[in-house]
Amino acid sequence: MSDTTTSAPPPAPGTAGAASPARRVTAQAGFETRTILRNGEQLLVTIVLPVLVLVGLARTSIIGLDTGGLPRIDFVTPGVLALACVTTAFTSQAIATAFDRRNGVLRLLATTPLGRSGLLAGKVLGVLAVEVVQVVVIGVTALLLGWQPHVAGIPAAVGAGLLGTAAFTALALLIAGTLRAEGVLAVANLLLVLLVVGGGLLVPPDQLPGPLAHLATFLPSGALGEAMRGALLGTGVPPLAVVVLAAWTALLAGATVRFFRWQ
Amino acid sequence: MPTSIAPSGVVPTADHAVVVHQLVKRYGGRDVVDGLDLVARAGAVTAVLGPNGAGKTTTVECCEGLRTPDAGSVRVLGLDPVADARALRPRVGVMLQDGGLPTGARAGEVLRHVAAMYAAPRDTGELSERLGVDLFARTTVRRLSGGQRQRLALAAAVVGRPEVVFLDEPSAGMDPQSRHAVWELVRELRSDGVAVVLTTHLMDEAEDLADHVHVVDRGRLLASGTVHDLLTTEPDGDAGTLRFDTVAGLDLAPLTARLSTVTPDAATGWSAAEAEPGSYVVTGPADPRTLAELTAWLADHDVLAGRITVGRRTLEDVFLDLTGRHLR
Secondary structure: OOOOOEEEEEOOOOOOOOOOHHHHHHHHHHHHHHHHHHHHHHHHHHHHHHHHHHHHHHOOOOOOOOHHHHHHHHHHHHHHHHHHHHHHHHHEEEEEEHHHHHHHHHHHHHHHHHOOHHHHHHHHHHHHHHHHHHHHHHHHHHOOOOOOOHHHHHHHHHHHHHHHHHHHHHHHHHHHHOOOOHHHHHHHHHHHHHHHHHOOOOHHHHHHHHHHHHHOOOOOHHHHHHHHHHHHHHOOHHHHHHHHHHHHHHHHHEEEEEEEEOH | OOOOOOOOOOOOOOOEEEEEEEEEEEOOOOOEEEEEEEEOOOEEEEEOOOOOOEEEOOOOOOOOOOOOOOOOEEEEEEEOOOHHHHHHHEEEEEEEEOOOOOOEEEEEHHHHHHHHOOOOOHHHHHHHHHHHHHHOOOOOOHHHHHHHHHHHHHHHHHHHOEEEEEEEOOOOOOOHHHHOOOOOOHHHHHHHHEEEEEEOOOHHHHHHHEEEEEEEEOOEEEEEOOHHHHHHHOOOOOOOEEEOOOOOOOOOHHHHEEEEEEEEOOOOOEEEEEOOOOOEEEEEEOHHHHHHHHHHHHHHHHOOOOOEEEEEEEEHHHHHHHHOOOOO
């Protein structure tokens, strides 16, 4: 360590200093990513579930979908990518944060040079890293099944994914920071099922029955699904979807800042 | 609100790493900490001793910047733990009572992760070996025993070479070997000039380790000083204790009256209490005659003591006198 002599006395207390903010946040992001990717249940919900849904919807007709004449795989993949975003940014993150909160992990890390803002930044980066893994796994699977995405729409899809990640991470932190860990476990899984079935992620809102069609259009899940489909099918991202996602992000982030309890 | 940060009677100096003055913290209208004063010096071990619910953890959490005081002031290394958090975090090490360790990660990984928050942390290999963390470095935190978690949490608290360390119940759930490893590390930190603040309800921990003890109960400071100070504080300066076990429920008032007649000239009087059913502690100016008087009194009651010991007051006696003997 020292540039003078190897037998120098050990450095005095208070000389460790903080690592640079970038290094702290990357370290936290790496730690979060490894923890999620090593956890069996988290892998099940973030990787296995979306892939199963993709294969199931593309290869069977159990769920009737009006693809407007498009191949099923082209129509389904954008929705599965939206679902993947929700599983990581919302379900997985809500559960992980809730248990970290209950176990005092958030408090302990807040006392290290990482601090609360570094912890938050690390979490968001960790979510994005897991999403990259998801996009690779789902994208390769879809391509093998014959997916032909509208390549020019990829930047818009990335933008939609980032906006969706922001909205759903905010929702994850809101419930993780206000409910008991066991409650979060239940709510996060239940909400995921509801959003998959009737939230407009996989099935476009206008194909949902009755009032659900109008409701899902204004849910972050429906907006994210529509934005993904619009981008990757080449029909363009509906401006309403962007407005809805942005509004939810602002609302949920504000509520999280207001109501999140660290202990 | 007083603006001075000096606890009554104590002038903070450069070697006061922690100064808590008239701290108040309320939860749901209840004062958990109620006008607490407390100081801790660099190069010393300061124990905050108190029963469960005394406000120890809340006080320490205010020092760590995890809670904001409702009134009063807290200064750590001359800084405000909340407002100056960014400057303090690299200089302060924390071991929380509930550990705060991520349960899904391996022990060695957790320590290296905390170390990564510092520019020049301690060598994690050496530290792991010191505390025996290397023996379970590849085990996930979820599977560690209570004592192993505590040792890992302590390692995480000191890996950033802190100037001030807060240890909340550091040896809870530890086996004797672990405790000694922990105590040895704490002594080493002290000789390196670190201010070590530990909360505990373990008398032997405070007695063996602490240079300074603050006895806290119901959110207030009851007594403060070295262990020696506390043991010899008036009015029980020359007090000894007679302990005996026999049948439960003896009326002790006649006993103290009889003992007082044996020591009429003593500066201090006698007190007696049944610490647990059938287990008595009598405190006063003990000498051979008072011991004889005690056995005579037992004979008068026709009871046989299973055990009689004579000794000086312990920190536990002082503690129980200050905080009461009732269960909570």
